[in-house]
Amino acid sequence: MPQTPHIAFIGAGNMAQAILKGMLAAGYPQSKISASGRTQSKLDVLAADTGIHTSTDNLALCHQADVIVLGVKPHMMGDLVQSIAPAVDVSRQLIVSVAAGILANSIEIWLGKKVPIVRCMPNTPSLVGQGAAGLFATDRVSPTQKQTASTIMQSVGLALWVETEAHIDAVTAVSGSGPAYYFLMMEAMIAGAEKLGLTNDVAQQLVLQTAAGAAQMAQQSQQTPAQLRVAVTSPNGTTEQAINTFNDGDFSQLCSQAMTAAHHRSKELAQLFKA
Template sequence: MSTQPVLAFIGAGNMARAIIGGLLANQYPAERIWATEPDAEKLIDLADQGLHTSTDNLTAVTAADVVILAVKPQVLKTVACDLAPAVQTRQPLIMSVAAGISSTSLQQWLGGNCAVVRCMPNTPALVQTGASGLYATDNVSPDQRILAEQIMAATGISLWVDTESQLDAVTAVSGSGPAYYFMVMEAMIAAGEQLGLSPDVARQLTLQTALGAAKMANASEFDPAELRRRVTSPKGTTEQAIRCFSEDQLPAIFARGMQACHDRSEELARELGDD
């Protein structure tokens, strides 16, 4: 147990807690994890679980093999610059879950020559069913890549992208994707109510159907398009709904929305990485 790398979470918000929770559930030793937060009261429950906690970021970083930057993007520059001397001395693996901050900006703020992995997780990480996109700079060793993947896999699946710019596409697909599904659920619940179902029945049927469809797609050898065809009988009820969705250009609506998400991700990277 004592040979496990020491992890330091700089910031103990929802995403950090999701990763920590997944690690603990997978038997990662709590005594090998640090968590920092300016408000000491927000760290009490983590300390009760056996983690090292501190309101001082430097204390955690000087003990760490891996530093997970989980603060808001707007304050990351200040936090990173403050940590630069300790990072240069310790040379830990740096993992950032802050959206929109490029590895180039992180390198500059941390003093350069750092092993940086950028992570684009999503909110289902909170229930250990997340999907994370990962990008590693050239400084990251093969062993560090494995370690980064293992850390993020504690919250779901982790997939590598070849170029940093592809993280904008990850944002459009999985990073922001849960909100798309929530909106579809919202629309289905409302439509169910209009068709005469009670709000509770409409909600339960919608959520269970979403869960079931996702599990079927994940377990099937067929892609979603083929699964859709297999449950769409000619001249049947499902065909009528699919026809309406197609006539209203649902695929094009998703394409436009996800392109807008992608473009905004690029724009935020320019804004937040401004030195």
């Protein structure tokens, strides 16, 4: 693989654009990134915004690519992969899939050939450069290709490798779906603040800043989240009353049940979309 591989994004939706724009912001050469899509007008806007080459011709982009990033929706993946199979060179190319529920084996079946594949589960905060992604590499992926995949995903946040493909389902339940869990908590806190008499604007600003501050504090501290919680929970204080209420509702168990449900659905989808 070249020192600066050419990367083709097949599918130029929000996630693909977040990743490629993150790469450009990190200094990756415009000439080494291309993207395809079905709507020429949208591609024209992307090309004008980023300076990269765009096309509606998937095969042409795949022929010139060292890395092919598959960014279409899961239900479209089978037809897409079969259509680009003639342009996939197993001797030099890496396939990176960012589609949920698409097994590496399914991609190989659709291609009709064995090829190095990295499965990636990014999340929506990638759109603001604060993503958290899990990656899995098949046995055919070389160390250089693995590093390239890391470079791609680290451009929009944290990228961690997991040991087995099954762990991608766990990543989906944790960070893939995780932002929505926090949005739900924010939503509930804003509603609660309004019931206490605050305006919606004040409530929203306080809740969002509190969430951002708590996350940053947890990331920068040498203490665990559990230790930080204990440190700010004074005996018989206001925080303790709130925490006791959460515990009375079995908050931890509810979180575990929610994540288990997401994990189960991720496995179901993998079977639904398999080749």
